[in-house]
Amino acid sequence: MIHLITTGSIAFSLAILGAVLCVFLNVDDLVKKWRKEVSIVLFLEDNLNPSKIENLKTKISEMLEVDNILYISKEEALKRLKTQLENQEGILEGLETNPLPASFEIRLKPPFQNIQSIRTLVQRLKGLSAIDEVQYGEAWIERLTTGFRLIKLVALAIFGLLFMSTVFIISNTIKLAIYARQEELEIMRVVGATNLFIKTPFYIEALLQGLVGALLAISILFGIYRLFVSKVQMDSSSISFLPSDVILGIMGVGIGLGLFGSLISFRRFIRT
Amino acid sequence: MLQMLHVYKSYEPGHMVLHDINLSIDKGDFLFITGPSGAGKTTLLKLIFLEERVTKGQILMDGTSISNIHPSKIPHLRRRMGIVLQDFKLLLNRTVFENVALSLEILGHSKSYVRKKVMHTLREVNLSHKFKILTKRLSYGEQQKVAIARAMVNNPFLLLADEPCAYLDSHSTHEIIAIFEHINAWGTTILFATHNQKLVDTVGKKSVRLNQGRIIN
Ligand SMILES: Nc1ncnc2c1ncn2[C@@H]1O[C@H](COP(=O)(O)OP(=O)(O)OP(=O)(O)O)[C@@H](O)[C@H]1O
Ligand SMILES: [Mg+2]
Numbered sequence: 001m002i003h004l005i006t007t008g009s010i011a012f013s014l015a016i017l018g019a020v021l022c023v024f025l026n027v028d029d030l031v032k033k034w035r036k037e038v039s040i041v042l043f044l045e046d047n048l049n050p051s052k053i054e055n056l057k058t059k060i061s062e063m064l065e066v067d068n069i070l071y072i073s074k075e076e077a078l079k080r081l082k083t084q085l086e087n088q089e090g091i092l093e094g095l096e097t098n099p100l101p102a103s104f105e106i107r108l109k110p111p112f113q114n115i116q117s118i119r120t121l122v123q124r125l126k127g128l129s130a131i132d133e134v135q136y137g138e139a140w141i142e143r144l145t146t147g148f149r150l151i152k153l154v155a156l157a158i159f160g161l162l163f164m165s166t167v168f169i170i171s172n173t174i175k176l177a178i179y180a181r182q183e184e185l186e187i188m189r190v191v192g193a194t195n196l197f198i199k200t201p202f203y204i205e206a207l208l209q210g211l212v213g214a215l216l217a218i219s220i221l222f223g224i225y226r227l228f229v230s231k232v233q234m235d236s237s238s239i240s241f242l243p244s245d246v247i248l249g250i251m252g253v254g255i256g257l258g259l260f261g262s263l264i265s266f267r268r269f270i271r272t
Numbered sequence: 273m274l275q276m277l278h279v280y281k282s283y284e285p286g287h288m289v290l291h292d293i294n295l296s297i298d299k300g301d302f303l304f305i306t307g308p309s310g311a312g313k314t315t316l317l318k319l320i321f322l323e324e325r326v327t328k329g330q331i332l333m334d335g336t337s338i339s340n341i342h343p344s345k346i347p348h349l350r351r352r353m354g355i356v357l358q359d360f361k362l363l364l365n366r367t368v369f370e371n372v373a374l375s376l377e378i379l380g381h382s383k384s385y386v387r388k389k390v391m392h393t394l395r396e397v398n399l400s401h402k403f404k405i406l407t408k409r410l411s412y413g414e415q416q417k418v419a420i421a422r423a424m425v426n427n428p429f430l431l432l433a434d435e436p437c438a439y440l441d442s443h444s445t446h447e448i449i450a451i452f453e454h455i456n457a458w459g460t461t462i463l464f465a466t467h468n469q470k471l472v473d474t475v476g477k478k479s480v481r482l483n484q485g486r487i488i489n
Contacts, residue, residue: 187361190323191422192350193378 003209006261009169010213010254011220013162018221018250020155022242029240031148038113042104042125043133046074053102056130060104065112065121070105074098101132115145163257170261174206178265202262210258214251218242273299273461274320274430279329281315281485289315290485293329297463299429302456304472305465307482313465314358316482317432320463321355322346351379354423354460356433360415364408368399368418371407375426393425396451398444412439420448424455431455431462437471449475 042060044053053071061069072080077100085091108118122134178185188198225241242250274297281290290312297303305313318324319331326339338349354375362371369390376386394400397417402410407418416439423431431452437445449471456462466472472479481489 184363187363188374188378189347190321190350190355190357190361191375191378192347192353194347195344197347197378 003205006170006173006206006258007209007213007216009166009173010210010257011216013166013257014214014217014250014254015220017159017162017253018217018242018246019224020158021246021250022221022225024151024155025242025246026239027148027151031144034144038108038118038136040106040108040118040122040125041135042106042131043101043135044103045130045132046101048102048130052130056128057104059128060106060125063121063124065108065117067107067109069107072103072105074100074102077101077103166257167261167264170206170209170257171265174202174262174265177202177205199266202266203259206258206262207255208258210254210256211251213258214254217254218247218250273297273301273334275330275332276316276319277330277332279319279331280327281312281319281324282327288327288485290319293487295480295487297461299461300456300459302453302462302477303464304475304477304479305463305482306467306469306472306479308467310484311467311482312485313467313482314434317355317434317463317465320430321350321353321432351375351426352429354426354428354431354433356416356419356423356431356436358434358438360419362407362415362418362422364406366407367404368394368407368410369403371418372421372425375422379426389425390421393421396424397421398447413441413444416440417444417448420451424451428460431460432465433462434465435467436464437466437468445471 044056048056057069057071060066075098078098081100108121112118112121118136122136125131125134185198222241225239229239274295276293276295279290279293280288282288293316305316307313315324319326322338322341330337330339332338333349341349363374372390372393373386376389381389391400391403394403397420399414399417399421402414407415410418416436420433420436423433433452437448440448452462452464464477480487
């Protein structure tokens with residue numbers, strides 16, 4: 001019974017920890033993906049001659065932050081709009097001239113995929129001649145960044161709380177186990193058993209409980225993950241389960257929890 | 273081999289349970305410690321196996337003081353002793369065999385050695401036929417024999433026996449005494465605490481008498 005409580009509480013906190021980690025890692029993945037897709041669009045003035053455009057293109061592509069630059073002509077822009085509109089092409093039929101401006105689409109190198117770098121780059125781009133307007137997803141980039149920081153903080157707080165409460169529960173259940181076997185421990189001491197000899201079984205027990213708890217937590221998490229993926233009908237490539245090193249880490253934390261809990265309760269219990 | 277020099281013991285301040293005990297025990301001695309209930313016999317033995325510490329004075333074992341020995345060294349000292357406690361201190365939910373084997377298992381002996389040695393010792397105390405039985409199913413006298421077997425099984429250099437025959441009939445008592453004399457002849461020093469003066473007289477070994485914490489002969 002006592003073992004069940006210990007193993008259960010380890011499993012419970014590790015499951016929550018794992019869930020938080022899983023969400024965290026997936027959000028992290030997503031943010032990275034989005035960041036990669038962050039692009040700056042430069043709308044060009046009309047009627048620029050091709051050599052001017054070519055000039056501008058090399059100038060921008062030589063900037064430190066720029067990964068690649070794509071020129072989209074007025075015709076290209078219209079074609080894109082048409083495919084986006086699909087069956088509603090009729091809307092565009094009345095047009096005599098092409099109202100869409102030509103533009104550059106700029107992708108940034110990974111180290112510059114953050115709000116500060118984007119801002120300074122935009123500032124510099126705005127200073128160039130022949131640029132009509134610069135667009136980038138300012139608001140949501142910012143929201144994403146602060147939101148992500150918040151998630152990190154919350155995850156850390158949850159982890160801290162869980163760790164403490166689990167150690168508390170474990171050390172208490174182990175105390176109960178020691179109480180239950182106090183007579184036995186006393187007898188062992190009378191016949192000359194060393195502290196190590198007496199403690200080792202408790203440590204092994206705690207270690208196993210930690211390990212079993214961790215395995216339990218991981219299987220529960222995996223079950224939930226599979227259920228989630230199938231219910232939301234997403235292919236499992238868009239939401240990934242915990243990577244193997246994190247799973248190993250969770251098992252390590254489980255074992256650590258068990259051992260730490262038993263260490264604490266022995267500190268208070270065994271004198272001689 | 274064992275000396276007590278001006279040993280005093282109090283459990284509560286101001287109330288001495290042992291007064292100025294001076295004893296010298298040689299290797300191979302068989303010494304009875306007698307005296308009425310509450311005289312301090314158990315306390316004296318507890319001081320020797322370091323369950324309790326002296327309040328004043330010195331206890332020397334092979335010439336070195338054990339009065340201030342570090343707690344971590346106590347187990348090693350006890351392993352070389354055999355201890356029969358007045359209240360047995362047996363694992364009642366374990367078998368007779370497991371109880372006796374405990375003394376050897378903590379020493380890390382092999383399973384086959386433990387098995388052989390335990391069964392041999394159980395035969396000596398006439399309990400080998402009950403080796404599989406849970407200790408709580410035994411009579412007091414039988415439990416006492418288990419405690420004696422556990423104390424003997426590791427070939428101790430010193431056997432401390434606190435009322436080891438209190439629950440035994442006279443036949444079993446004399447069997448146990450014979451066993452003690454036997455291991456004593458092989459070199460084990462024995463300290464035997466009892467309030468049974470008649471037993472002491474019939475066995476005819478050395479004895480010291482305690483009364484109210486003092487040696488009185
Ligand atoms: N742990 C203890 N705390 C306080 N007083 C104790 C403790 N153990 C023993 N005493 C006291 O010490 C005195 C001697 O006790 P002890 O058990 O040594 O006597 P004894 O000679 O073994 O008696 P008996 O023949 O009844 O076993 C008694 O007065 C007892 O009340
Ligand atoms: Mg006594």
